[in-house]
Amino acid sequence: MTPASTLITNIGELSTQDYAQGPEASVLRDAAVVFEGERISWIGAAADAPAADETMDAGGRAGLPGWVDSHTHLVFAGDRSAEFEARMAGESYAAGGIAVTTAATRAASDYDLTRLLLARVAEAAAGGTTYLETKTGYGLNVQEEQRSARIASTVADQVTFLGAHLVPDGMDAEEYTDLVCTAMLTAVRPYVQWADVFCEQGAFTAEQSRRVLAACRKAGLGLRVHGNQLGYGAGVALAVEFGAASVDHVNYLSDDDVAALAGTWTGWGPGRSGTPGTVATCLPACDLSTRAPLADARRLLDAGVPVALASNCNPGTSYTSSMTFCVATAVLQMGLTVQEAVRAATFGGALALRVHTGEDRDGQRAVGSLAVGHRADLQLLNAPSAAHLAYRPGMPLTGSVWRAGVRVR
Numbered sequence: 001m002t003p004a005s006t007l008i009t010n011i012g013e014l015s016t017q018d019y020a021q022g023p024e025a026s027v028l029r030d031a032a033v034v035f036e037g038e039r040i041s042w043i044g045a046a047a048d049a050p051a052a053d054e055t056m057d058a059g060g061r062a063g064l065p066g067w068v069d070s071h072t073h074l075v076f077a078g079d080r081s082a083e084f085e086a087r088m089a090g091e092s093y094a095a096g097g098i099a100v101t102t103a104a105t106r107a108a109s110d111y112d113l114t115r116l117l118l119a120r121v122a123e124a125a126a127g128g129t130t131y132l133e134t135k136t137g138y139g140l141n142v143q144e145e146q147r148s149a150r151i152a153s154t155v156a157d158q159v160t161f162l163g164a165h166l167v168p169d170g171m172d173a174e175e176y177t178d179l180v181c182t183a184m185l186t187a188v189r190p191y192v193q194w195a196d197v198f199c200e201q202g203a204f205t206a207e208q209s210r211r212v213l214a215a216c217r218k219a220g221l222g223l224r225v226h227g228n229q230l231g232y233g234a235g236v237a238l239a240v241e242f243g244a245a246s247v248d249h250v251n252y253l254s255d256d257d258v259a260a261l262a263g264t265w266t267g268w269g270p271g272r273s274g275t276p277g278t279v280a281t282c283l284p285a286c287d288l289s290t291r292a293p294l295a296d297a298r299r300l301l302d303a304g305v306p307v308a309l310a311s312n313c314n315p316g317t318s319y320t321s322s323m324t325f326c327v328a329t330a331v332l333q334m335g336l337t338v339q340e341a342v343r344a345a346t347f348g349g350a351l352a353l354r355v356h357t358g359e360d361r362d363g364q365r366a367v368g369s370l371a372v373g374h375r376a377d378l379q380l381l382n383a384p385s386a387a388h389l390a391y392r393p394g395m396p397l398t399g400s401v402w403r404a405g406v407r408v409r
């Protein structure tokens with residue numbers, strides 16, 4: 001049973017990602033945290049910590065918010081390791097592989113799809129992920145997209161409708177786009193908070209993407225876009241035009257794309273209130289698995305665009321939910337500092353999902369940073385500092401993990 005209050009003390013380095021007092025003040029030494037139920041009730045110097053029902057000594061280990069994985073595709077069945085092997089032998093990635101997963105997903109029972117999803121979420125939690133979004137997109141007809149959305153909504157923190165992932169075999173692209181915007185949208189609507197579109201050659205054109213985004217916005221959904229993954233294109237511009245919360249992949253960006261994203265953040269700053277703009281979500285595990293150029297997160301941050309790091313866990317382009325792998329790659333190969341990478345994988349993801357604030361909205365507490373009133377999502381590393389995530393890549397550094405005050409590892 002979870003005690004009413006828990007004190008975790010002797011945390012050698014606590015990266016709170018709470019910029020209310022500025023970035024420097026967000027890393028505490030010799031710190032402690034108190035959870036009451038699902039929320040953080042106290043945070044500060046270990047020497048000043050109040051008593052609690054239960055105490056845990058962190059032994060000088062590092063603490064940080066649980067990872068917020070803002071981009072996954074976890075509702076699927078089947079295996080595409082042959083496609084991966086072919087890619088490693090020189091084939092290039094094409095959106096058409098999605099059809100293989102669609103066939104396997106449609107053939108799976110509700111029980112099997114739920115079991116697979118639960119196992120993937122448990123794997124992510126074991127790696128320190130305490131909040132995650134997942135998408136539909138392997139059903140691709142009204143009944144199957146609704147089924148994916150329904151199953152996802154029982155397990156994931158947030159669900160995104162991605163009916164516009166690929167035009168299924170045998171359907172005309174225009175007719176399918178109409179279906180996504182009408183009957184399919186109505187069928188999934190009770191189960192989802194967001195809509196997404198794969199705006200790319202081989203998937204949906206800019207015009208089709210625009211129709212999907214307009215219909216989903218009218219239905220009251222928040223928007224996100226898979227954009228600029230396989231080449232330069234309209235994804236970023238559309239995301240900005242529609243006020244999307246994020247545009248994801250962003251491997252091929254023109255100067256205009258970067259400037260447009262930066263423009264959405266005018267008047268907003270970390271630690272201050274204001275209306276957030278469009279987050280650029282980088283997916284390094286996907287870039288490596290598709291042998292694509294790593295998204296230029298350094299350029300985005302330097303231009304003033306907040307970046308999220310996410311796993312994009314899916315069977316085609318990124319079959320891993322390891323956020324520690326993404327963080328290590330961002331530091332070692334994408335030019336981010338350790339704190340920038342940790343921030344992108346915690347606060348950045350929360351910003352992309354609009355759960356970064358401290359308001360207790362519909363039972364939703366802020367995640368992605370550690371402060372009084374936020375959800376008690378904490379991970380302790382088997383290391384004295386967050387730097388070890390990149391200093392010792394591939395090592396089993398995830399120690400204890402709490403999600404909403406409950407120990408999950």
Ligand SMILES: N=CN[C@@H](CCC(=O)O)C(=O)O
Binds near residue numbers: 286312316318
């Ligand atoms: N790019 C589009 N969708 C997924 C890949 C889906 C698949 O190939 O199964 C992605 O984000 O990479």
Ligand SMILES: [Zn+2]
Binds near residue numbers: 071072073226312
């Ligand atoms: Zn994706």
